[in-house]
Amino acid sequence: MLKLLFAKQCKILLPTLIFSIITILPIKVEGKQLLLATTTSTDNTGLLDYLAPMFTKVAGIELKWVATGTGKALKLGENCDCDVLMVHAPSSEKNYLEAGFGVNRRHVMFNDFVIIGPDSDPAGISKQGLCSALKKIAGEKYIFASRGDNSGTNKKEISLWQQCTDQTPELQQWYLQTGQGMLATINLAVERKGYTLTDRGTLIKFAANSKGSVPLKIMVEGDQSLLNQYSVIEVNKARCPKVKNDLARQFGDWLVSMEGQKAIGDFRLLDKQLFIPNASAE
Amino acid sequence: MEFILEGLVKACQLLVQGDRETYSAIFATVKVSSISMTVSLLLGIPLGYLLGYLSFPGKKGVRTVVDTMLALPTVFIGLVVYAFISSRGPLGEAGLLFTLTGIAIGQCILALPIVIALTATSVESLDRVLRLTLKSLGASPLQIFMTSIWEARMGLLIAATTATGRVLTEVGISMMVGGNIKWHTRTITTAIAMETSKGQFATGIALGLVLLIMAFTINLALSTLRRRV
Amino acid sequence: MEDILRLHKVRHQYNGRTVLDIPDLKIGRGSIVGLAGPNGSGKSTMLKILSLVEKCSHGTLFFENKAITPFAKGARHLLTFLPQETYLLKRSVFDNISYGLKIRGQKKELSLCVAQALELVGLSSSFAERQWSELSGGEAQRVALAARLAIKPACLMLDEPTVSVDMESARNIRRAILLARQEWGTTLVISSHHQSWLNDISDRIVYLYNGRLLDYSYKNVLLGPWEKFSDELFVVKMTDGQLLYASKPPKAGSSGVIAPKDIRISSSPSFGNEKNISGFVTGIFADNNPDSLCIHVVCGDQQFIVNIAVHAFQIAEIRPNQKVSLTYNPKDIVWLA
Numbered sequence: 093m094l095k096l097l098f099a100k101q102c103k104i105l106l107p108t109l110i111f112s113i114i115t116i117l118p119i120k121v122e123g124k125q126l127l128l129a130t131t132t133s134t135d136n137t138g139l140l141d142y143l144a145p146m147f148t149k150v151a152g153i154e155l156k157w158v159a160t161g162t163g164k165a166l167k168l169g170e171n172c173d174c175d176v177l178m179v180h181a182p183s184s185e186k187n188y189l190e191a192g193f194g195v196n197r198r199h200v201m202f203n204d205f206v207i208i209g210p211d212s213d214p215a216g217i218s219k220q221g222l223c224s225a226l227k228k229i230a231g232e233k234y235i236f237a238s239r240g241d242n243s244g245t246n247k248k249e250i251s252l253w254q255q256c257t258d259q260t261p262e263l264q265q266w267y268l269q270t271g272q273g274m275l276a277t278i279n280l281a282v283e284r285k286g287y288t289l290t291d292r293g294t295l296i297k298f299a300a301n302s303k304g305s306v307p308l309k310i311m312v313e314g315d316q317s318l319l320n321q322y323s324v325i326e327v328n329k330a331r332c333p334k335v336k337n338d339l340a341r342q343f344g345d346w347l348v349s350m351e352g353q354k355a356i357g358d359f360r361l362l363d364k365q366l367f368i369p370n371a372s373a374e
Numbered sequence: 375m376e377f378i379l380e381g382l383v384k385a386c387q388l389l390v391q392g393d394r395e396t397y398s399a400i401f402a403t404v405k406v407s408s409i410s411m412t413v414s415l416l417l418g419i420p421l422g423y424l425l426g427y428l429s430f431p432g433k434k435g436v437r438t439v440v441d442t443m444l445a446l447p448t449v450f451i452g453l454v455v456y457a458f459i460s461s462r463g464p465l466g467e468a469g470l471l472f473t474l475t476g477i478a479i480g481q482c483i484l485a486l487p488i489v490i491a492l493t494a495t496s497v498e499s500l501d502r503v504l505r506l507t508l509k510s511l512g513a514s515p516l517q518i519f520m521t522s523i524w525e526a527r528m529g530l531l532i533a534a535t536t537a538t539g540r541v542l543t544e545v546g547i548s549m550m551v552g553g554n555i556k557w558h559t560r561t562i563t564t565a566i567a568m569e570t571s572k573g574q575f576a577t578g579i580a581l582g583l584v585l586l587i588m589a590f591t592i593n594l595a596l597s598t599l600r601r602r603v
Numbered sequence: 604m605e606d607i608l609r610l611h612k613v614r615h616q617y618n619g620r621t622v623l624d625i626p627d628l629k630i631g632r633g634s635i636v637g638l639a640g641p642n643g644s645g646k647s648t649m650l651k652i653l654s655l656v657e658k659c660s661h662g663t664l665f666f667e668n669k670a671i672t673p674f675a676k677g678a679r680h681l682l683t684f685l686p687q688e689t690y691l692l693k694r695s696v697f698d699n700i701s702y703g704l705k706i707r708g709q710k711k712e713l714s715l716c717v718a719q720a721l722e723l724v725g726l727s728s729s730f731a732e733r734q735w736s737e738l739s740g741g742e743a744q745r746v747a748l749a750a751r752l753a754i755k756p757a758c759l760m761l762d763e764p765t766v767s768v769d770m771e772s773a774r775n776i777r778r779a780i781l782l783a784r785q786e787w788g789t790t791l792v793i794s795s796h797h798q799s800w801l802n803d804i805s806d807r808i809v810y811l812y813n814g815r816l817l818d819y820s821y822k823n824v825l826l827g828p829w830e831k832f833s834d835e836l837f838v839v840k841m842t843d844g845q846l847l848y849a850s851k852p853p854k855a856g857s858s859g860v861i862a863p864k865d866i867r868i869s870s871s872p873s874f875g876n877e878k879n880i881s882g883f884v885t886g887i888f889a890d891n892n893p894d895s896l897c898i899h900v901v902c903g904d905q906q907f908i909v910n911i912a913v914h915a916f917q918i919a920e921i922r923p924n925q926k927v928s929l930t931y932n933p934k935d936i937v938w939l940a
Contacts, residue, residue, distance in 0.1 A: 127472060127555075136572055141556070158472060158553035172461035173471050276571040301573055334461060334469065503690035509656045510684035511703040511750065514674065521702075525693055 126339040128157040129166075129174040131244050132273035134322070135159030137293040137366055142359050143352075150351070151342050161243025161273075169194055169325070172332030176340035177325040178347075180244035180291075183251075185323060194325040200347050201356050201367040202321045205248060206295060207312040208278070209234075209287035217287075222315040223256035230257055233266040235286025237277050240269025244320070249289045252317060275301070282307055291320050293366035300362050322367070324348075347371070381579025388580050389587075395556070395565075400584060403561040406474045406548070407541045410481035415534060418486050422493025422533075423519060427505075437494070443487035448480075448546030455480040455551050472553040477561070480547035485537040492536060496529020497522060528600060535596045542589055562588075606668075607632040607790050608653055608758060613662035615648055615814075623648050623659070623814040630758075630790060635780070637805030638794035641826055641858045645814035646794040647687065650760040653792055654684030666758075680707055681757040685764060689747035696721075696738070696746050697731040703754040720753035721746075723782055725775035741772035748776060752783055758790040759783065765797050773797075777804055796826070799885075799906045802899070812858065812939050822860040823907050825936060829855050836933060841880075842903035848878045848933045858939045863910040865935040868898060869919060872928040879928050882907065884921055900929060 134140050135157065144155040158168065162179040169177050170193045177194065179185060188194050207225060209217065215234045217225035229236055230253075239246035253260045261267040268284065270277045274294040281288040290298075292313075299306045312318075324344045329337040346352045348371035356369045388396040425436060457463050459470040459479070470476040504525060508518045523530065545563040552559030554568055562585045569578040608630040615623040623645040630636055630653075638646045651657040652664060655673045663670045671678045683703075691699050700717045709716070718728040724745040738746060744764070751759055761780070765773040777800070783789040795801040801808065810817040810824055817824075829837040829852045838846045849859055872879035882902035890897040896916050900907045907929060911919070921927060 156472070156555045156558055158555055172466070273571045275573050279573045298573065332461060501690050503686055503688050504692075506651075506656055506684075506686050507690045507692075507747075509673070510654055510686065511706065511754070512680040512683065513706050517706050521692070 124153045124339065126153050126155050126176065126336060126343055127174045128155060128176050128178060128343070129164075129168040130157050130159055130178040131162050131165060131180060132159050132275075133180070133245070133291050133294050134178060136273060136275050137297045137361065139293070139356070139359055139367065143355060146355055147343065147346055147352075150346060151339075153339050153342065155343070159273075161239065161241040161246065163242030163247075166193070169327045172327065172335060175327055175335045175337070176343055177327065178322060179325065180320055180322045181247045182321055182323070184247060185325060188325070192328055192331060195328050196341070196344065197323050197325045198344055198348050199370055200322045200324050201353075201369045201371075202319055203292045203367050204313065205245070205289055205291055205318040205320050206310045207287060207289050208281070208295065208308045209311045210285045211307060211309055212285075213309075213311065214285075215287070218309075218311050220312065222252065222312055222317060225312045226252060226256045229266075229287055230261055230264075233264070235266050235268060235281075235284050236261070237281040237284065237286050237288040238267060238269045239272070239274065239277050241271050241273075243274075245274060245289065245291060248320065252289070255317065278308070287311065293361075296361050296364050296366055321370075377575040378579060380576040382583065384576050385580035385583035389584065395560075396581065396584065398557050399560050399562045399565045399581070400588070402474060402559060403542065403563070403585075403588070406477045406481065406552075406561060407538065409474070409478040410485055410541050411534070411538055413478070414482045414485035414489050414537060417482075418489025418533075418537075419493050419523060419530065420519075421486075422490040423497050423523060425490060426494035426497030427522070437491075440487050440491050440494070444491055446484065446487070448484060448544040449550065450546075451480050451483050452547040452550030455483065455547065459551070471551065472555055472559055474552070474559055477548050477552045477559060480551050481541045481544065484544060484547065485541050488537040488540060489533050492533030493526070493530060496526040496533070499529070500526055531596055531600050535593060538592055538596075539589060542592070543585065605632045606630060607666065608792075609665040609668075610649075610652070610659075611663045611665060613652065613659045613664070615645075615652060615657075615659045615661070621814060623652070625649070625662075625816055628809070628816065630792060633784060633788045633790055634806045635784065635791045635793065635804055637801040637808040638792060638811060639796075639798065639801060639808055639824060640794075640811035640817075641856065644811040646811055647762050648814075649811065650684060650762050650792060650794060653758070654682045654760045655679050656684055680754070682760070683751045683754060683756040683758070684760045685748055685751050685762065687762040687766060689744055691735040691738070691743055691746060693735055695731065696733045696735070699735065699746055700731070700750045700753050703750055707754065716753050717749075720749040723752050723779045724749045725771075725778065741768040744768050745772055745775060745779075748779060752779060755787045756783075756789055757787075758792070761791065761793045763795055764793065765795060765800060773800065780804065797904060798824075799901050799904050802906045817860075817939070822862050823866075825849070825859045825861065825905070827852065827854075827856045827858060829857065841905055845880055845902060847880060847905070849936045850933050853938055859936040860939060861931060861936050863897070863908045865931060866907060866909045867930040868900065868909045868911055868921065868927050869930065870921075870925070870927060873930050877930050877932050879930050881926060881928050884923050884925050884927055887921070887923065900927060902929070 130140065140157055147153065147155055158174065162181045165177055165179050166184060166188055168174045178200065185197060189197055215228050215232050217228050238249055250260050268280065270280050274290055275298055277288055278290055278298050324347050326337060326340040326344060327335045329335055353369035353371050356367050357365065359366055455476065459465045459468065459476050470479065500522060504522065505518065508521055513521065543563060545567055548561045548564045549567060552561065552564065554560050554564040562581050566578045566581045569581065606629040610625045610628045613623060613625045614621060638649065640646055652659045655671065655675065655678060658673050666678045666682065692702060697717055700720050701713045704713060704716055717731050721728050721730055726742065726745055764776050780791055784791060793801065793805065825847060827839060829839050829849065832838040835850060837849050837852055841847055852859065880902050882900040884898060885901050886899040888897040890910060895910050895912050898909045898911060898921065900909060909929060
């Protein structure tokens with residue numbers, strides 16, 4: 093009776109219903125999955141897009157990743173919302189392990205940070221030492237773009253300010269905190285003709301995106317303090333019973349294996365190597 | 375300027391060449407918005423009907439709450455849903471963070487007030503005599519409900535269109551709850567946000583055009599439906 | 604006659620105000636009961652209660668000697684109501700008329716039933732294809748009536764069915780109502796301001812005033828609004844242009860009654876303190892009193908019932924359709940409120 097009464101409605105409702113069911117159905121058909129929380133640099137450069145299929149092929153595990161700043165990634169692990177971390181803020185990482193949030197930290201690779209700025213170099217910091225360059229920028233109040241998102245790069249940058257000027261330029265007119273990823277921050281530096289600190293990998297990616305014609309040049313590089321170490325950390329199963337620690341372990345093992353290390357070393361963009369594997373160190 | 379043109383060209387390329395990443399994002403968007411719209415229509419229409427049809431003490435208060443919820447910012451919904459479904463949150467056991475289901479929950483919270491408020495309004499604006507007429511013809515309460523909903527179908531279509539528009543274009547919930555995971559929870563809007571933050575404006579614009587085409591198609595379908603019924 | 608509907612100790616209130624108060628009213632099976640009374644007297648409310656659209660706040664409605672309430676199984680499919688402002692579903696005429704049949708579970712012969720219902724109200728079966736928006740006011744009213752007739756109701760309540768329809772529609776509605784009674788023995792309760800139309804169609808008229816039944820079924824009810832004519836006299840203009848005089852009413856909208864014995868009927872007007880009004884004889888009936896007769900006279904759309912002694916009737920030579928004068932004293936009109 094209902095069918096008869098609402099025959100007209102059915103004509104419209106039925107296709108809608110079928111459509112909804114079709115789209116809803118396949119939602120829970122998934123295999124082994126590992127959730128990685130990582131920094132924007134590994135995602136933005138395309139390294140993970142390159143590594144993930146290799147890892148899946150070897151281990152039969154699908155790798156999913158959330159790319160945020162190192163700070164947020166560490167927080168996700170603390171909240172048991174991911175299985176494994178790949179981050180680059182050594183001092184925070186050590187505290188993190190001490191607090192029992194993560195276990196089994198292993199070095200994976202490094203690249204280095206560079207300070208970049210406009211071609212014209214208004215502050216005249218090109219080829220200067222790291223600290224004198226930063227002091228000049230602060231002294232002359234040139235625009236400096238900061239991630240300001242508690243990421244690994246941001247933490248490194250703050251430690252450099254502390255090291256060279258004994259303070260962070262918080263609340264300064266010329267100190268712009270974007271709160272966004274590295275590429276967005278470089279973009280801001282370009283638009284505002286300012287300086288910024290970036291990892292070399294992301295800079296190469298930025299150059300690739302802008303078809304090689306980068307309006308920013310490397311001003312400072314090669315200082316020992318500018319080393320950028322990436323590590324893999326497993327989320328502590330003792331705290332978070334639901335995390336897939338066995339899968340996380342397999343991922344970490346693969347990254348530091350001969351095969352994983354070779355893969356990282358082979359990753360190139362614009363014919364440049366972005367990351368240098370160093371699992372054997374430390 | 376050139377990246378706008380480039381975006382146009384790229385949009386066509388992505389769509390025509392069947393770019394896997396783009397189609398994955400389109401599929402995720404379609405899937406998650408279908409779920410959230412189905413749920414919010416199934417819940418929202420009966421609730422909106424009751425709100426518009428019944429008079430009870432405190433009705434005005436409920437109306438005010440629903441109307442206020444129309445203005446809920448998506449990032450706030452995203453934050454609250456995140457807090458609830460994070461492993462450390464009260465619903466952490468379900469493992470919904472970084473899944474499409476999680477996004478759908480947030481989008482339901484976004485769409486439900488719209489569906490309820492607009493349904494209630496269109497039910498309220500139905501002729502009083504309709505109820506009298508149906509009752510006089512011997513209809514049961516369920517039959518009165520079904521027929522009233524059908525009589526208010528124009529208003530309901532508008533409610534559905536409005537809510538779909540919001541759900542389709544929101545980015546706060548998808549980003550915070552979904553995490554923009556490639557091949558999984560990357561929707562068109564989060565992909566746009568990401569591409570823009572990477573400085574890939576052309577890809578961002580291309581995806582934006584894709585979203586525009588989707589929204590346009592849905593609106594066209596609904597307005598054709600409106601003319602037919 | 605067996606009762607099909609009965610209102611027992613019914614009191615109905617809106618926001619604490621009593622709008623209907625009926626100690627007892629019985630409606631016989633197959634009868635046509637007219638419901639008269641001024642606006643706001645409770646006619647619509649009574650019809651809604653009788654047709655289970657509204658629940659009375661106190662008291663009981665009996666249908667075939669069983670107490671029933673709205674949504675009662677069985678009864679709700681047998682009683683129906685045509686409201687004054689009709690509403691058509693935003694669908695075709697066919698869907699409107701077959702709606703009642705569908706919710707009763709009927710699947711077969713819908714087209715036949717719809718065509719029959721349309722024919723009853725004097726519309727051709729081609730109307731079934733029209734959309735709700737393609738009808739005139741009178742057609743919409745007739746389609747709404749057809750939707751009620753299609754379900755072959757045991758009782759049909761009609762609220763002002765002839766208001767705002769053209770003459771032809773009014774005639775068609777009357778014909779449909781009478782056919783329904785003839786075909787299925789439908790009991791009808793009809794409210795109307797159209798007094799002569801109502802007198803003509805009804806077996807019995809019930810007057811409502813301020814929600815109460817008036818025991819004035821044999822008196823002539825005169826409805827306002829009254830206009831001031833002179834210091835003492837007030838008038839109401841009838842549809843044929845004649846003036847009906849009365850003493851000062853309590854309110855402009857008041858209703859008055861005049862007893863049949865207070866009106867004199869003759870073939871020519873008489874003058875003095877009394878007033879005259881002319882009309883046509885529509886019927887001559889026996890009275891309860893064997894020595895007198897009851898004569899129905901129509902002036903415009905107002906019907907008067909007049910008593911005349913048998914011997915006077917013979918002298919006056921009153922015939923049906925004859926033009927007569929009614930003579931009355933305005934002071935004899937008694938105000939109801």
